[in-house]
Amino acid sequence: MKPLVILLSFTFFSTTLYANSHSQQHFDTGGLSRESFPEGFLFGTAASAYQVEGMASEDGRGPSIWDAFVKTPGHIANNETGEVSIDQYHRYKEDVDLMQMLNFDAYRFSISWSRIFPRITPHANLYHYDLPLALQEKYLGLLDRQVIQDFADYAEFCFKTFGDRVKTWMTFNEPRVVAALGFDNGINPPNRCSKKFGNCTDGNSATEPYIAAHHLILSHAEAVKRYREKYQAKQNGRIGIFLDFVWYEPLTRSKADNYAAQRARDFHIGWFLHPLVYGKYPRTMQKIVRERLPKFTKSEVEKVKNSFDVLCLNHYTSYYIYEPHQAPSNVTGYQQDWNAGFAYERNGVPIGRRAHSEWLYEVPWGMYKAITYVKKHYGSPNIILSENGMDDPGNLTFPESLYDINRVSFYRSYLKELKRAMDDGANVSGYFAWSILDNFEWLLGYTSRFGLVYVDHNDLKRYPKLSAYWFKQMLERKNS
Numbered sequence: 314m315k316p317l318v319i320l321l322s323f324t325f326f327s328t329t330l331y332a333n334s335h336s337q338q339h340f341d342t343g344g345l346s347r348e349s350f351p352e353g354f355l356f357g358t359a360a361s362a363y364q365v366e367g368m369a370s371e372d373g374r375g376p377s378i379w380d381a382f383v384k385t386p387g388h389i390a391n392n393e394t395g396e397v398s399i400d401q402y403h404r405y406k407e408d409v410d411l412m413q414m415l416n417f418d419a420y421r422f423s424i425s426w427s428r429i430f431p432r433i434t435p436h437a438n439l440y441h442y443d444l445p446l447a448l449q450e451k452y453l454g455l456l457d458r459q460v461i462q463d464f465a466d467y468a469e470f471c472f473k474t475f476g477d478r479v480k481t482w483m484t485f486n487e488p489r490v491v492a493a494l495g496f497d498n499g500i501n502p503p504n505r506c507s508k509k510f511g512n513c514t515d516g517n518s519a520t521e522p523y524i525a526a527h528h529l530i531l532s533h534a535e536a537v538k539r540y541r542e543k544y545q546a547k548q549n550g551r552i553g554i555f556l557d558f559v560w561y562e563p564l565t566r567s568k569a570d571n572y573a574a575q576r577a578r579d580f581h582i583g584w585f586l587h588p589l590v591y592g593k594y595p596r597t598m599q600k601i602v603r604e605r606l607p608k609f610t611k612s613e614v615e616k617v618k619n620s621f622d623v624l625c626l627n628h629y630t631s632y633y634i635y636e637p638h639q640a641p642s643n644v645t646g647y648q649q650d651w652n653a654g655f656a657y658e659r660n661g662v663p664i665g666r667r668a669h670s671e672w673l674y675e676v677p678w679g680m681y682k683a684i685t686y687v688k689k690h691y692g693s694p695n696i697i698l699s700e701n702g703m704d705d706p707g708n709l710t711f712p713e714s715l716y717d718i719n720r721v722s723f724y725r726s727y728l729k730e731l732k733r734a735m736d737d738g739a740n741v742s743g744y745f746a747w748s749i750l751d752n753f754e755w756l757l758g759y760t761s762r763f764g765l766v767y768v769d770h771n772d773l774k775r776y777p778k779l780s781a782y783w784f785k786q787m788l789e790r791k792n793s
């Protein structure tokens with residue numbers, strides 16, 4: 314901490330001096346090093362197409378539902394778009410060099426379905442919120458079964474075209490977020506919901522989130538089937554999916570709060586993971602959602618069951634859950650169905666330090682509980698912790714923004730808990746920090762900075778923050 318304080322008092326900031334002093338600074342890694350993790354464990358960073366690429370309407374790319382959405386004033390902070398973002402379309406070589414300089418092994422990116430066309434191990438995701446606008450307009454996208462065939466055709470094109478280089482495929486990023494934010498409260502495109510739950514012109518929060526989720530699961534399963542039948546043996550790769558998982562801790566030890574927290578876990582990760590492991594939705598969901606919950610046919614059960622080689626978990630935060638004191642309202646919707654109250658403190662003590670994003674509290678022990686829960690309830694799958702990180706406000710001035718000591722502490726404490734879960738038997742084979750660079754943070758536009766590397770949005774220059782150098786030191790290869 315000492316050298317930090319001294320540097321902060323410099324009135325003249327030299328990036329060369331900064332880089333030289335921090336690439337050699339000795340950090341507290343909390344005892345962590347590459348050797349703390351098993352041989353072959355991958356450390357990477359993650360990002361997604363629309364958030365980093367830029368060139369959104371050039372080189373033949375067609376629009377996705379996000380390109381249409383960002384054009385409406387008021388949707389994104391400061392009316393920003395990903396039209397240019399951080400221009401990784403042109404600067405990818407520089408960015409991959411940065412990742413290597415920081416000792417990372419892998420990069421998780423996504424292919425833009427509506428663009429179609431990778432020295433670091435590529436982990437490619439086929440869908441990161443960006444459905445082609447044409448499919449939304451043609452048949453309402455995820456609400457129509459046709460999307461299953463169309464997605465599988467697109468996925469197969471990618472296996473065929475890039476499968477000689479890409480050995481880890483993922484079908485969807487956070488399908489739960491796609492279904493809930495797109496169809497329950499409608500804050501993300503395609504902005505559908507019941508009037509009671511948001512500002513949408515059309516939609517039905519009681520049924521559409523479940524229909525969209527069902528089609529996402531079947532699209533995933535069909536793509537996995539084609540990969541396994543036609544490409545996997547020849548290409549020698551693996552396939553999986555990214556699921557987001559918030560840890561839900563009962564607020565009190567009461568039975569009611571424990572049940573409420575379990576409902577929350579079932580409606581969150583269980584909604585997708587239960588079918589992918591067991592071929593059916595969690596029993597709590599079947600009992601609560603009843604006839605509004607679509608059913609898998611016999612052949613779909615077989616296709617959906619065990620439809621991943623590796624399970625990617627995006628984990629950032631944890632909340633307390635309690636049994637609500639009032640009866641639920643008479644208007645039905647997905648979030649309503651949880652019948653769960655959220656709390657961010659217990660007896661006046663916050664669950665953790667809040668990052669810039671209002672949903673993101675720093676709760677390292679939640680990492681241990683989330684991983685251990687999935688191990689115990691879902692047959693100890695092979696897990697990649699595929700997103701983890703925190704954001705600062707976008708307007709933190711430069712160079713203060715580079716001294717991200719909260720982020721260093723965040724990563725150190727979460728990685729210690731990940732290691733603890735692994736020491737207790739969880740099968741985890743990789744970890745990806747979100748994100749390598751500050752980028753377009755969806756609704757928050759550029760008002761949020763998740764990067765290990767600062768981006769000056771005026772000239773798009775990249776400057777590693779302290780957290781980047783922390784990783785560089787932690788990931789040093791001792792015997793290479």
Ligand SMILES: *[C@@H]1O[C@H](CO)[C@@H](O)[C@H](O)[C@H]1NC(C)=O
Nearest residue numbers: 385386387388390391392393
């Ligand atoms: C976004 O655009 C709308 C409509 O043009 C305008 O009223 C609003 O002030 C803009 N917001 C910002 C932060 O520029």
Ligand SMILES: *[C@@H]1O[C@H](CO)[C@@H](O)[C@H](O)[C@H]1NC(C)=O
Nearest residue numbers: 385386387388511512513514
């Ligand atoms: C709802 O959306 C309409 C159309 O996009 C917009 O004009 C209106 O201000 C929004 N209302 C609220 C409460 O956000």
Ligand SMILES: *[C@@H]1O[C@H](CO)[C@@H](O)[C@H](O)[C@H]1NC(C)=O
Nearest residue numbers: 507509519641642643644645
């Ligand atoms: C729900 O309750 C409100 C008032 O409590 C009432 O106005 C509304 O008609 C009810 N809606 C339904 C679908 O029963």
Ligand SMILES: *[C@@H]1O[C@H](CO)[C@@H](O)[C@H](O)[C@H]1NC(C)=O
Nearest residue numbers: 622693694695696740741742
């Ligand atoms: C972890 O998962 C991998 C991939 O499925 C498997 O090869 C390995 O045997 C598993 N390790 C343990 C300890 O279960």
Ligand SMILES: *[C@@H]1O[C@H](CO)[C@@H](O)[C@H](O)[C@H]1NC(C)=O
Nearest residue numbers: 390706707708709710760761
């Ligand atoms: C930074 O932005 C936040 C809103 O996101 C605002 O409350 C704060 O005043 C801004 N700070 C500066 C230094 O501009």
